[in-house]
Amino acid sequence: MNRLIISLIAMAMLTLSSCVISKKVTYLENMVVDSLYKMQDIPELKIQKYDRLSITISSKTPELAAPFNPDGGIYNVGDNGEITTSGAGGGTTEKGYMVDRNGNIDFPVLGNIPAEGKTVDELKKFIYDRLINENLINSPLVRIELLNLKVMMMGEVGSKGIINVQDGQMSLLEAITRSGGLTNNALTEEITVIREENGYRKMYVSNIEDVNFFNSPTFYLKQNDIVYVKPRSAVPTPREDLTWRYVGFATGLLTLGVSLVALFNRN
Template sequence: MSKNFLWASLLAVLILTSCASRKSFVYLQDMQMGTKYPIETKYEAVIHDDDRLSITVSSKNPELAIPFNINGGAVQVGTDGNVSAAASGGAKQMGYRVDVDGNIDFPILGKIHVSGMTVNAAKQLIRDKIIAGNYISDPIVSIEFLNFKYTVLGAVGHNGTFTANGDRVTLIEAIANAGDLTAKAQTNRVAVIREVNGDRQMFMHDLTSKDIFESPCFYLQQNDIVYVEPKYRKKDTEDRGWQIGTTILSAITAVCSILWAIK
């Protein structure tokens, strides 16, 4: 058994193994150097049933805002004289849960329907109600999500439900947080399943194309489900063929090495 044959066999194993495991795709491959792609600046997260919101009201007259910040906790007066939820144990942690009818139970104002509204629209609604009731003439309303979450499934590094700080997460960021696509992922079959007006809709994406920037799902919404479709069974069979082939070749190489060593 010649040494040249042995080294050639080992080299073949390495090449076949690398071919079998290498990813064969490139993200956003049709983007052009020097070309400008507009950034969506009007994106706003939409409030859904079962969301939990942090809502605080501030005013130049701190005492007037206190009743609107008593969601089971304390309030605090800042150095600027404005009132907000206390950092620990206050409304900012507990939040207001959006019930199955899309309402929140807000102090003084009672039930307010916010499901289906953008954050800015909900802010304006609460502000208008406070002014209309002659409670405060200059209220400042702040709303944040406390449980913004999305789920990633399919051919990614690790499946699961993820939470985000804030409400601005892109589809690409979501996949990166899930450990990136695996070698079995179909890059042109990345679905986002979203609740729209009481129905679930599916939006399909091709991660190799710049068209993803124009998708209504480029920025994820609360409770979105991202599903990366794996390659079809035929491709899986081909992959298994590669694995079996490299295993057999490895075994042959090992036997040859032993025989060569004995000889």
């Protein structure tokens, strides 16, 4: 009889523990050692509405660049061909030019410039060509930087929130790592990225356990991407979690009591 009771309690504890066991997180599980996987080209980011751009115009003659920069701008070419600039000061260039709802930026002297849909290099060339064709600067140096490259991390990651990207590129794996990694309850087969494209939002789903993830359009993230990691099972509320703790504690006490009774009966 005692053996039956102990067996039933052990089975109950095993059932309770199995309810909280989560799948172990595994990245690129089917990647083969010493096999070669072609690297994906880093996509050029397209400028979107409400992006902020840092734009600096430099010239060998500071007076020519001054109207395009709050503090003017000058560049020098060294003997080794390296270009150094100065004059990227405060004001407009520091906080950036915001792309308005029509996709334009209001730039000194040049006025409204269409920016939406262009890459940074395309916008750089557009401004460069205008400066040359309108005889404003003979040999300008145009530098543009996207200031608001950030992604939002949600769901089953260690640290939820917004990640700012300083170097202009970030992979999904890097974003997950910077967010503290995935929790044990993460559904690794369905990592969701919500992306803004041509005025619409589109959802992509990737499986980071599969090496085909290297070819995913969301392997490299873009500005304003939302990354949502789905839970594998329902996450208990604080009240439910507390209830299960009490149940586990009570089950432990009951098991201890039955074990002691069985031990005393043997004696």
